[in-house]
Amino acid sequence: MTALRPPFVAIGLLSACVLSYEVLLMRLFSIVLWHHFAYMIISAAMLGYGASGTVLALLKDKIAPHFSLVYVIAAMGVVFMMPLSFLLAQQVPFNPLELLWDKIQLANLLAIYLLMMLPFFCGGFSIGLIFFRFGRDAGRIYAIDILGAGVGSIGVIALLFLVPPSKALIALTTLALLATAIAIVELKLRAKWLIGVFLGLALIVSVMLPDSWLQVHPSAYKDLNQTLNITGAQVIEERSSPLGQITVVKNSLIPFRYAPGMSLNATDEPPAQLGIFVDGNGPSVLTRFDGKLATLAYLDQLTSALPYHVLERPSVLVLGAGAGSDVLQALYHGAVTVDAVELNHNVIDLVQQRFRDFAGNLYNRHGVRVHKAEARGFVNTTYDRRHDLIQVALLDSFSVASAGLYSLSESYLYTVEALHTYLNHLTSGGMLAVTRWLTLPPRDSLKLFATAVSALERDGVSNPAARLVMIRGWKTVTLLVKNSDFTTKEITAIKEFSRTRSFDMAYYPGMRADEANHYNLLEQPYYFDGAVALLSSQRQDFLDRYKFYIEPATDDRPYFFHFFKWNSAGELFAMREQGGMPLIDWSYPLLVTTLVQAFMASALLILTPLAVSRFRRKLPTVWVALYFLSIGLAFMFMEIAFIQKFILFLAHPLYAVAVVLCAFLVFAAMGSWLTGRWQEKTTSRWHVPLAVMLMGVLSLLYLAVLPGLFQALIHFSDLAKITISLLLIAPLGLCMGVPFPTGIMRLACTAQEAIPWAWAINGCASVVGAVLATLLAIHLGFAVVILTATLIYGLACIFLTKLV
Amino acid sequence: MKNYFALGAFLYFCCTFPAQSEGYDVLRHKMVEEVLADIAAEVSYSESSALSPSVVAAMQKVERHLFVPASQTMRAYFNRPLPIGYGQTISQPLIVAMMTDLMQVKDSDKILEIGTGSGYQAAVLAEIVKSVYSIEIIHPLGKQAAERLKSLGYDNVEVRLGDGYYGWPEAAPFDAIIVTAAANHVPPPLLKQLKPGGRMLIPLGMHFMTQYLMLVEKKMDGSVTSRQILPVRFVPFTRKH
Known part of the structure; x- marks a missing residue:
């Protein structure tokens, strides 16, 4: 046998x-x-x-x-x-x-x-x-x-x-x-x-x-289910992909009428619309377009229409075009060309094919070009084509945004580097327009303003105040960032646009305090006060005193939607039953809760059974625990941080995660296999320290070199970029595959009964590591996550020497 | 045996019903006290720090436990929103009180409500004003609310099932309008149906989490302004000392 x-x-x-x-x-x-x-x-x-x-x-x-x-x-x-x-x-x-x-x-x-x-x-x-x-x-x-x-x-x-x-x-x-x-x-x-x-x-x-x-x-409280409860609502199309489950809803009895934050002075109604939900959130809408621009008059009553009253017949780039509302708005205002960028191929297909007639063949119209791409990646790679206006569409739903449900999501759309890239993509005198939901107290709009100030300063602009305009309606805020100073004529047009629609000026160059807060009254002119403070020498003091985290997001800390501060959360939590609860951004405390629960459950799962079992006298040494804990943490730190670093290069969040994760695991598998072979042939104990040293050198090298390298190679084809990514990950992955099997093989020779413990500890460390990596990235950035991982791997080398 | 059991159940019901009802009165009184204390302590939505007496009286009178599903009856007088089915909620009593107060309604007023829900807000208004016209977009919910309001004797409330976007033109103009359904924009027909000098109120946020209230005021000349009101007293930055 x-x-x-x-x-x-x-x-x-x-x-x-x-x-x-x-x-x-x-x-x-x-x-x-x-x-x-x-x-x-x-x-x-x-x-x-x-x-x-x-x-x-x-x-x-x-x-x-x-x-x-x-x-x-x-x-x-x-x-x-x-x-x-x-x-x-x-x-x-x-x-x-x-x-x-x-x-x-x-x-x-x-x-x-x-x-x-x-x-x-x-x-x-x-x-x-x-x-x-x-x-x-x-x-x-x-x-x-x-x-x-x-x-x-x-x-x-x-x-x-x-x-x-x-x-x-x-x-x-x-x-x-x-x-x-x-x-x-x-x-x-x-x-x-x-x-x-x-x-x-x-x-x-x-x-x-x-x-x-x-x-x-x-959940019954998701937007889609709420909509389907309405009499007459019916699902007419469903599409599924890893980017999300898309549901298209039609209601002939009670039609969709989506015009977010439309002026209170408006008398126009949107034409018939279909609701589009992604994973049950939304809706965004697909608007019926019969070629008659007059039916789109309602789009001139939104704060996002502002740039069209400053620029004449601009060439427009819409980032996050979705089902085309912003494209229609551009066409209504006479845009000479519109480049529409949308990541989700299913959404494009709905407009281009399935509902082509309903949408008036929008994405095939003369002057409209649709691009299936990630927004930031598209701007990075099309440096040869410039636009007069870049519109960043309002894609997230109000309810989800207002509840702070995005704060854990990385977004490379609103970072200092992103705004810097957009500004450099514009033609001379061109502008960037970003519309966000109005949240009270102000959060994202002021953070966006702070980000724009930083981006302009980074571009060497000595007086950013001259290039910024912000207006607000009752539900939306639009920020304009120009790549030259606003002229008096432009300011006059902006003021007229706002006055006729009862939108408030939140900031324009030379604005007086008494011009703020006229139509949509806040207790204080928070937006104007905030904008002025962010442009003054007191900026850091204001950021510190502000009760939400509104410091600019960067590519290394791409958490634009993270507004949480412990002090204000405590204050709001104390008033939770008086209406304070909805003002807290819940994602961050939930992440911390996740970490705490992971720690507690790990202790419960590892230490408690150990302490009460009859095996407690045969416990593995503390060094075994520390070794497997540290390599579990460090592996997750490395993996998560490098996935983020590659997202910008591969210009697609999903493909980046798939390629980088797969590459790490496959190369780590090869590293592990080689470790097994090596172990059979030699009694050397140096391969873990060697692998860790190599990892440390590579990590430091990558941190220094990757941003420049990625910028230089960003316009390469997808295949070339994937190949380059694999080549970069290969040595790192190989090294990361060494420590775990080495530890297990060492135990197999010396203390086999400790192997299940090692397995348990490593499993828990992976979970804690994933959450901890995100928390560290939010506060200190992904570069620090990588450095910490290198340090932990270094410690693991010390623990390994004590493993016997 | 079965009959004895039924008789026992009937007697238990007869004996406990008044007591429970009385219990609800006490709970409702406590709930209103709590709302008043919250408003005095933390809430800063209006110049005054107290509710108008008519709102207090209405909140004291309307039996919230009759507007929630049986499974929620025990929690009916907690100062919190509760689920009522179909993915909808009955608002937190504090928010109902604030909204009603902000509308500054009088006994001669005619009110339009978009989003009947359980009918609770309509009932509170109906205690104060002359008539309430309420439209519900979710048919089963609207039907339940209409029956409930009728059975409770709210003859001054009319409920219609359907689209609230065009308001209730036959009954217009209104002294005040409350839009409790999710609104991405204010329907122009509703603004038209609001009397000059009238007020429109829209709560914004997610279910279980009203983030802020929007009060639209139509001036006598027909121009419109809005106020965004945080329910809670909160200044977004620490003042310099």
Whole structure:
């Protein structure tokens, strides 16, 4: 009888399933709830990995004689819990909007955490079991494990282009069944009939399961569900991709009438519109256009129409064109050409194909060119074409923006470097126009103003005050940034535009205090006061005293929507029942809560079972804990920070995440494989320090060189940029694949019973690391995250020497 | 046996109903006290720091527990918004009180409400004014509210199901209009139906989280201004000492 070998194929497939499932859950929970709750739930769920190590440590003696069977049972757990956990979680009546009103919602959230931990627990248990049983082969096992994860990360993105998320879940369940069947073969289990059972189940799940079985039920408070409650509303089109689930809604009885912040003096009505929702948020609208510009008169009553009263027949670049409202506005005002940039191919297709007639063939009209691209990337790469006006469209929905639900999202659209790029893209005398929702107390508009001031200063403008204009209506604020000084004639036109529409001047060069706050009255002229302070020598003092974080966002800290400050949150929280609660930006405290819960759950999952178990006398040394903790943290820091660094270069958030994540994992797999080979041939203990030193050198080099290199190569083709990215990531990834298997192999020789603990600690560290990396980036920037990771890897080298 | 059980249940209901009703009165009184204390302590939406007596009386009188689903009855007098089904909420009593107060309504007034919801806001208004015209876009919700208001004897409230965008031209003009449905712009027909000197109120924000209130005032010459009002006393920067 031949000796048992690790089930490499099964492990690879299982690992691919688990990582794909993680990505898929992000999509599913973004549809059901809101993005940051999805993040929170998945972070907690991933702790199931850590918990599995703990249980493995406690039960390892009992499990050891039945290793193969237990593995198959755990893998079956993945199969069943992947769909079941999500289905059951959907039954929990969790309403995040009530979280601070109703303590029962915390219990509901906890129930979802526990449910969602189960598939990750089973997955982690299966893989941890293999490390425990075949510890000396850790190099190859880890290689296959992360190779599977890498392939899974890119595979699931491809899958989501083909099928909606609910079907993707069925596909993953089928794959997990296949992985289990293969494990039976690889582990040489006697009950071969089980293979037939699993293959049969795979066939039933993939072919016969009805679509309705895994229906996704979004929260009743999401915009789409609210709209569908209205009599006459019907879904007429649905599209799905990894960028989001698009739903088009028509209502013939009570039509959409979307004209955000239209002047109170307006008498025009928007024509018929279709509502477009992404992941149930929105709407943005597709407006019927019959070629008669007069029907679009309402678009002249929005604050965003301001630049068209200053520029005559401009060439316009619309960033984030969506379904074309800003393109229509440009056409209405006689724009000579319009370049419309939109990232989501499904949205473009709706306008260009599916609703072409309704939209008046808008994206194929003479003078209109549509580009499927990421906004910032487009401006970076088309340096040869300049525009008189760049319009940054108002894409996020008011409700989501006002609740601060974006503050965790990185946005490279509103950074100092972005504004600098836009300004340099303009023709002489051209201007940038950005419209934001009016929030009270002012947040994003003042932050945008501060960002514009910094961008102008960076451009060497000695008097930024002469190049800025800001107006506000009752619901929107529009900022103009010109690449030369505003003339008196232009200021007169701006004042006239605002006066006739009862919009208030928030700032213009030479504005007097008594000109502010006339039509849409605030308790104080906060916008004018803020703008003046930001242009004065007292700027830093004002930023410090302001109760929201409105310092400019940069490419290294691209959190434009992060406004949270602890002091003011405390003040508002004290007044929560008097109306203070909605003024707090909730994403940031939720991120901190996620970190705290990850720490607490990790302690609960690792230390408590350890402390109470009869194994406490056989505890692994503190150095084992520190080593696996540090490499878990550092790996996540590196991975997350470099994904962000590459997003701007690859000019597409989704592709960047897919390519960079996959590359890191695949090259780390190769590094791990080489480590295994190396370990077999030599007794040298220097390969971890060597790898860490190389990583340190590369990280520092990349930090210094990448911005310039990316700027120089930004106009290369996508394929060339992906190849360059892979070449840059390869050595880093290879080095990052070394520490984990080295540690496990060391333990396999000296303290095999510590392997499950190492697995648990590393699992928890990965979760904590992901959240901590984001928090560090918000406060100190991604460069610091990378430097911290290098430092932690350095410490890991010291811990490794004590590992024996 | 079954009959005994039914009789027992009936007797329990008869005995406890007055007590519960009385209990609700106490809870409602406490709720209003809480609202008044909040307004005095933290709220800065108007020049005065107290609600007008007519609003206080209306809040004291309208039985909020009859406007929420049975599952929420126990929480009806908490000073918080509550879910009422169809993804809608009944507003926080503090916000209802503030909005009603800001509208400065009188007993002779005719009010238009866009977004009936549970009917609670309409009932509070109906305690003060002559007539309330309310339009609800979600049919089942509007139907429930209409029946509820009728059964509670609010004969001065009329509920219509459908599109609120064009207001209620037959009953126009109105002394005040309240738009509790999500509004991305103020419908021009509604402004037309507002009397010169009239007030329109729009709460803005998400469900469970009213961020600020917008008060639109139509002057006697027909021109319009708006005020954005934070419900809470909050200055966005620390003043220099």
